[in-house]
Amino acid sequence: MARLLEQAQQMQQQLAAAQEQLAQEEVTGTAGGGLVSVTMTGQGEVTAVTIAPAAVDPDDVESLQDLVVAAFRDASRAVNELTASRMGPLAGGLGGGLGLPGL
Known part of the structure; x- marks a missing residue:
C-alpha cells in the first residue's frame, strides 16, 4: 500500500510539472x-x-470574422x-502504473 501511495504522489508531481510547463509554452x-x-498558452489562454x-x-x-474564428x-x-x-x-501511466480501476 505504501508503494502505491508513493507512486501516486510521484505521478501527481509529474502531472503538476507538466501543467506548469504547458502554462509557459505558446502555440x-x-x-x-x-x-x-x-x-x-498551452492552457488555452489567448495571449x-x-x-x-x-x-x-x-x-x-x-471574411475577417471567419479568419479570426479559423485562426x-x-x-x-x-x-x-x-x-x-x-x-x-x-x-497513460495512471491505469497501468498504479493498477487502479477506472483510471
Whole structure:
C-alpha cells in the first residue's frame, strides 16, 4: 500500500510539472495564409491576436470574422496536440502504473 501511495504522489508531481510547463509554452494558429494569427498558452489562454492590414476590408467584415474564428480553432487544435503530447504519457501511466480501476 505504501508503494502505491508513493507512486501516486510521484505521478501527481509529474502531472503538476507538466501543467506548469504547458502554462509557459505558446502555440500559434493561423488562417488566410497568415493574414490572421492567434497565439495561446498551452492552457488555452489567448495571449495575442494579429491581423494583417491586407485582411481588413471594411466592405467585407464577415471574411475577417471567419479568419479570426479559423485562426482561433487552429490555435486550439495546436493546444490540444501539445497537451496530448505532454500529458498523454503521464495519464497513460495512471491505469497501468498504479493498477487502479477506472483510471
